[in-house]
Amino acid sequence: MKKKIGFHISISGGLDKAIDRAEELKIDAMQIFLKNSNRWSAPQYQKEDIEKFKDRWSAYSKLAISAHTGYLINLAGEGENHEKSITLLKDEINRASQLKIKNLVLHPGSHKESGIDAGIKRVASSLDSVFKEVKTDVDILLETTAGQGSSVGHKFEHIRDIIDKSKFRHRLGVCLDTCHIFAAGYDISTEANYSTVIDEFQRVIGLERLKLIHLNDSKKVCGSKVDRHEHIGLGAIGNDGIASILNDDRFNSIDYIMETPDDETRSDMDNLEAVISLLKK
Numbered sequence: 001m002k003k004k005i006g007f008h009i010s011i012s013g014g015l016d017k018a019i020d021r022a023e024e025l026k027i028d029a030m031q032i033f034l035k036n037s038n039r040w041s042a043p044q045y046q047k048e049d050i051e052k053f054k055d056r057w058s059a060y061s062k063l064a065i066s067a068h069t070g071y072l073i074n075l076a077g078e079g080e081n082h083e084k085s086i087t088l089l090k091d092e093i094n095r096a097s098q099l100k101i102k103n104l105v106l107h108p109g110s111h112k113e114s115g116i117d118a119g120i121k122r123v124a125s126s127l128d129s130v131f132k133e134v135k136t137d138v139d140i141l142l143e144t145t146a147g148q149g150s151s152v153g154h155k156f157e158h159i160r161d162i163i164d165k166s167k168f169r170h171r172l173g174v175c176l177d178t179c180h181i182f183a184a185g186y187d188i189s190t191e192a193n194y195s196t197v198i199d200e201f202q203r204v205i206g207l208e209r210l211k212l213i214h215l216n217d218s219k220k221v222c223g224s225k226v227d228r229h230e231h232i233g234l235g236a237i238g239n240d241g242i243a244s245i246l247n248d249d250r251f252n253s254i255d256y257i258m259e260t261p262d263d264e265t266r267s268d269m270d271n272l273e274a275v276i277s278l279l280k281k
Helices: 015-025 047-059 079-099 116-133 156-165 178-183 191-204 238-246 268-278
Strands: 005-008 029-033 064-068 103-106 139-143 172-177 210-214 255-258
Touching (some): 015 029, 103 172, 103 210, 139 210, 156 172, 238 268
Parallel strands (some): 029 064, 064 103
C-alpha cells in the first residue's frame, strides 16, 4: 500500500508495548498518548523506558508514530486551568521530543462562553508562549473539532486564524478528523461533496498544512455537532465518503489513523480490513 494506515494504540503496560500491538496488527502507522490522557501530571520517563521504546521502534522501523495530547489541555480557556494547560503542554512536547516523535495532535479547546474570537487569540498566544520556552523540533497539529459546546476549531477559519495569529506558524499543522468535520457540518459523505469540502480546506487553510488524518465514521448525522465515532462504513459518512479521502492521491504521504471502537460489532482488524477493501488497487 502507498498509504500508511493504522490506529490510536494503548500504551498500557509501557510505551514499547504499543509498538508490539501495532506489529500484531501489521499496521504501519499509529498514534499514542504520552501519558494518562485524563491526568494533569505523571512521573517523568525513566531512561530505560525511553531506550526500550526507541529500540523497539528501530526494530519495527516501517512504523510511523504520532502522539496526541491529553484531554485536559484547554488553551482557549482562562484562569487556573489555562495555566495548568500551558504547563501540561510543555511537558507533553518534551515527552514527544524524548521519544523522537515529530507530530503532536492538540484539540484547540473551549472558549467557555468568552467568545470564539477571544478563544482563538488565547490559543495562538498560548502556543507562542509554549514555543518560546520549549525549543524542540516537535510540531503541534491543531485538530478539527465537532463543534460541541463552546469548542474552538469546528470551522476551518478557526484553525486558519490560530495559525495566522501565531508567531510560530512554521511549528503548526493540521490534523483533519473525518467524524469531527462531518459533525461540524462539512458533508463528505459523497465523492462530489468531499471534493467541495477539500477545496474549501485548500482555500481557507491550505493543503500544505495537513499533516495527519483521523479516519473515523460518524454515529451522528452531518451538522449534529456531536462527536461519536463509528466503525468504518457503518456510520453516516459511509463507504463513499471514507473512500474519497482514503483514495485522494494528494495525501499519499500523510498517515491515516483510525480511532474507531473495538467492540462486539467489529475489532480493529475488522476495521483495517474494511479500509483496505476501500483502497483503489
